[in-house]
Amino acid sequence: MHQAQPEDSGELFQIARSALIDYLASLKLADREVAVQRLVEQLKIEGGDTEILSQSVTTTAERAALINGFQGHYLDYDDVQPNFRGHPSVTIFSALFAIAAPTDQIEDLLWAYIQGVEVAGQFGRLLNPHHAVSGWHSTATIGSIASAAAISIFKRLSVENTVAILSVAASQTAGMLFQAGTDNKPLHAGLAARNAVTAYQIVQAGLTTSEDPFNNRNGWFKVIGDLEVNATNWRQTWLKPAQIQTPGLWFKQHQFCSAAISGYDAAVDLWQKGIQWKDCQKIVIHYPQNGDRVLNQPRPQTGQQGKFSIEYIVWQVLNHGDVDDQKFAALPIESQFYTDIEIFSRTNDLPQGSVTSRPARLEVFVNGASIVSEVDDPLGSPANPLPQEKIIDKLQRAIGAQSAQVEKIVRSTNQTVSQLVEAIK
Numbered sequence: 225m226h227q228a229q230p231e232d233s234g235e236l237f238q239i240a241r242s243a244l245i246d247y248l249a250s251l252k253l254a255d256r257e258v259a260v261q262r263l264v265e266q267l268k269i270e271g272g273d274t275e276i277l278s279q280s281v282t283t284t285a286e287r288a289a290l291i292n293g294f295q296g297h298y299l300d301y302d303d304v305q306p307n308f309r310g311h312p313s314v315t316i317f318s319a320l321f322a323i324a325a326p327t328d329q330i331e332d333l334l335w336a337y338i339q340g341v342e343v344a345g346q347f348g349r350l351l352n353p354h355h356a357v358s359g360w361h362s363t364a365t366i367g368s369i370a371s372a373a374a375i376s377i378f379k380r381l382s383v384e385n386t387v388a389i390l391s392v393a394a395s396q397t398a399g400m401l402f403q404a405g406t407d408n409k410p411l412h413a414g415l416a417a418r419n420a421v422t423a424y425q426i427v428q429a430g431l432t433t434s435e436d437p438f439n440n441r442n443g444w445f446k447v448i449g450d451l452e453v454n455a456t457n458w459r460q461t462w463l464k465p466a467q468i469q470t471p472g473l474w475f476k477q478h479q480f481c482s483a484a485i486s487g488y489d490a491a492v493d494l495w496q497k498g499i500q501w502k503d504c505q506k507i508v509i510h511y512p513q514n515g516d517r518v519l520n521q522p523r524p525q526t527g528q529q530g531k532f533s534i535e536y537i538v539w540q541v542l543n544h545g546d547v548d549d550q551k552f553a554a555l556p557i558e559s560q561f562y563t564d565i566e567i568f569s570r571t572n573d574l575p576q577g578s579v580t581s582r583p584a585r586l587e588v589f590v591n592g593a594s595i596v597s598e599v600d601d602p603l604g605s606p607a608n609p610l611p612q613e614k615i616i617d618k619l620q621r622a623i624g625a626q627s628a629q630v631e632k633i634v635r636s637t638n639q640t641v642s643q644l645v646e647a648i649k
Contacts, residue, residue: 484519
């Protein structure tokens with residue numbers, strides 16, 4: 225990891241800059257959320273040594289990482305990595321900003337982030353889909369270790385201390401997907417970032433830890449996934465190509481789970497073809513086996529739960545032509561949804577897609593006839609990337625005219641952390 229040389233660092237940094245912009249936008253858009261403010265109020269410390277991103281209050285480094293991660297993932301608007309099956313940017317950037325010095329270079333932070341995503345993707349490639357299907361939330365489990373790895377690069381730790389920080393982080397991994405639709409799900413991202421910062425502090429304090437956390441007898445992979453790993457394979461594939469590049473990142477248009485994006489695109493396609501809710505007699509949503517596993521809210525009670533309900537998302541689109549992100553707030557869903565929902569059903573009969581695709585087929589029955597829209601690579605996926613202007617638009621909606629200055633800082637090669645932090649306040 226420390227000796228890694230990317231094949232095309234220019235492209236990797238370009239993707240990393242987009243990821244940072246997307247992270248900052250997702251973070252700022254959640255500024256005034258009630259749950260975010262409650263957590264800030266609970267964990268802030270007057271005269272603390274670390275400023276919470278975008279909040280203008282201070283606390284400790286580990287608490288700042290927790291709040292940054294929670295806030296950045298609260299709307300479920302942040303990016304996703306397919307092998308990881310989790311949210312890399314919110315965990316890694318939240319940890320890095322919490323331990324960064326004001327004079328640290330953004331370029332160094334981005335390189336550490338690229339390496340952190342590499343860990344997330346490489347670990348996820350080995351563990352998934354079994355890890356996610358078993359109910360683990362990779363953002364919390366793998367994310368803790370990936371964020372710790374990024375810190376080790378950013379702080380230029382020795383090989384011995386890098387092993388130590390990974391070892392401590394591995395001991396803290398937890399987080400399960402039954403929390404989807406609650407505040408605890410975005411809290412997983414904050415806990416992963418906090419775990420990484422805590423691991424760094426423990427190593428700096430000189431405490432001892434296992435020097436072989438990934439051994440094949442009782443190491444992390446063996447315990448959490450009953451897997452044996454070969455470090456030689458990692459060395460041969462590290463950044464060749466980079467996980468941030470292949471399979472790449474998913475960027476979102478809306479504030480709901482990425483597992484629903486293909487179904488959303490299919491619903492938009494049907495609307496554009498003239499299909500409206502009032503015409504529908506029956507709707508069948510098709511997925512591969514376990515393709516809708518995380519969409520565990522067929523009858524959501526709140527908009528927050530609705531982020532994980534393909535039924536609620538399709539219902540919005542076929543009624544209005546699109547979703548309204550404000551309807552994914554932690555407020556009760558309108559009663560008409562429950563009157564309408566009985567025409568929905570799901571089935572898992574599609575073939576598995578590639579790691580970068582998420583197949584979904586929407587089958588609508590109108591006047592007894594079946595009308596189908598099928599999407600494998602929705603807008604925002606690596607094979608159908610979200611245009612850069614849409615990522616910038618998200619930042620503009622978050623911070624207004626200041627977005628131009630933030631974008632300039634992120635895309636420059638000689639800017640500091642303090643310059644960026646000041647620009648997003």
